[in-house]
Amino acid sequence: MTESTKVLVTGGAGFIGSHLVNGLLDNGYSVAVVDDLSSGQLRNLDHRATFYHAPINDPRVNQIIQREGPEIIFHLAAQSSVRQSTLDPVADADSNVLGTIRLLSVAAAEGVDKIVFSSTGGAIYGNPDTIPCDEDTPVNPLTPYALSKYVSELYLELFNRTYGLQYTILRYANVYGPGQDPNGEAGVIAIFAGMMLRGRSPNIYGDGLQERDFVYVSDVVDANLAAAYRGDGRIYNIGTGEPVTINRIHSLLQECTEFHQEPVYRPRRAGEVLQIALDPGRAANELGWEPKVSLEEGLRRSVDYVREAAVRRSARARFGANR
Numbered sequence: 235m236t237e238s239t240k241v242l243v244t245g246g247a248g249f250i251g252s253h254l255v256n257g258l259l260d261n262g263y264s265v266a267v268v269d270d271l272s273s274g275q276l277r278n279l280d281h282r283a284t285f286y287h288a289p290i291n292d293p294r295v296n297q298i299i300q301r302e303g304p305e306i307i308f309h310l311a312a313q314s315s316v317r318q319s320t321l322d323p324v325a326d327a328d329s330n331v332l333g334t335i336r337l338l339s340v341a342a343a344e345g346v347d348k349i350v351f352s353s354t355g356g357a358i359y360g361n362p363d364t365i366p367c368d369e370d371t372p373v374n375p376l377t378p379y380a381l382s383k384y385v386s387e388l389y390l391e392l393f394n395r396t397y398g399l400q401y402t403i404l405r406y407a408n409v410y411g412p413g414q415d416p417n418g419e420a421g422v423i424a425i426f427a428g429m430m431l432r433g434r435s436p437n438i439y440g441d442g443l444q445e446r447d448f449v450y451v452s453d454v455v456d457a458n459l460a461a462a463y464r465g466d467g468r469i470y471n472i473g474t475g476e477p478v479t480i481n482r483i484h485s486l487l488q489e490c491t492e493f494h495q496e497p498v499y500r501p502r503r504a505g506e507v508l509q510i511a512l513d514p515g516r517a518a519n520e521l522g523w524e525p526k527v528s529l530e531e532g533l534r535r536s537v538d539y540v541r542e543a544a545v546r547r548s549a550r551a552r553f554g555a556n557r
């Protein structure tokens with residue numbers, strides 16, 4: 235990498251995007267961000283990045299890409315709530331499918347070298363027969379969100395064949411860590427931690443035996459950095475390979491927060507994946523990537539963040555009240 239490699243991060247004000255922007259800046263990249271702030275927040279964003287407030291399917295994105303001239307686009311902007319996608323599949327497809335197609339069209343026309351795409355391994359395989367599943371497992375999207383990601387993957391392959399636009403697809407497991415929006419794809423940890431710290435029992439939908447693969451956000455940043463110059467035309471699972479039940483997450487968070495009440499069990503939600511874990515072997519072999527942060531350590535850091543954010547909020551409220 236040359237020191238001044240220019241990159242664009244779509245969705246850079248979001249949970250994962252803001253961590254990625256920091257990682258890129260710290261590694262000497264010159265970073266521009268396009269985000270419509272529909273779920274992201276400007277205060278997440280490092281001031282060293284150049285920020286453009288726009289949806290990715292806005293015609294202004296053409297000028298932004300012309301002006302910035304990025305070599306690589308890390309494409310994270312998306313309607314990222316599975317639940318919201320089932321409530322409004324049209325809005326989901328508008329942002330995730332049409333937004334992606336528009337971005338790829340501009341990228342191909344402006345000579346961008348490569349797209350690193352944030353897809354979902356947590357949702358795209360449905361309920362696979364074998365856990366952990368590898369990238370050759372047939373996809374089985376159970377929600378509009380999962381389908382929108384799969385369709386985007388197919389468009390990436392098509393644009394590569396047709397226009398030579400290079401790409402790497404990263405299929406994340408359930409990503410968690412500091413700064414997470416409780417409404418996102420893997421918001422369960424942020425929701426549980428926030429409620430426990432406020433002394434309230436979280437809801438568990440179903441029996442809590444559903445299994446997920448939780449990968450810490452800094453490991454996901456490392457996967458993106460690794461994919462900048464490797465893994466052309468390839469799909470990688472970015473997970474730990476270790477299934478964890480929601481009940482176990484609940485009890486580990488009880489330890490971190492010293493909250494001892496039982497969860498409230500509610501009926502299972504439609505379209506929910508029951509059991510998923512991603513085999514990260516291909517990413518290890520080809521990208522040299524492996525997850526570094528243990529679940530216990532990642533949960534501790536996440537709880538610390540939620541605790542400190544609550545202190546900051548109440549200090550702001552007190553300061554406001556005293557003015």
Ligand SMILES: NC(=O)c1ccc[n+]([C@@H]2O[C@H](COP(=O)([O-])OP(=O)(O)OC[C@H]3O[C@@H](n4cnc5c(N)ncnc54)[C@H](O)[C@@H]3O)[C@@H](O)[C@H]2O)c1
Binds near residue numbers: 309415
């Ligand atoms: N969090 C996870 O567990 C997880 C798992 C698999 C895949 N992903 C994918 O990773 C990416 C980042 O997820 P996240 O958890 O940080 O979500 P997030 O909602 O925090 O971030 C998405 C960002 O994109 C922006 N955005 C949304 N639609 C946009 C649009 N049309 N134009 C411009 N900006 C737009 C939002 O304002 C937000 O800043 C998403 O593509 C998501 O689908 C996340």
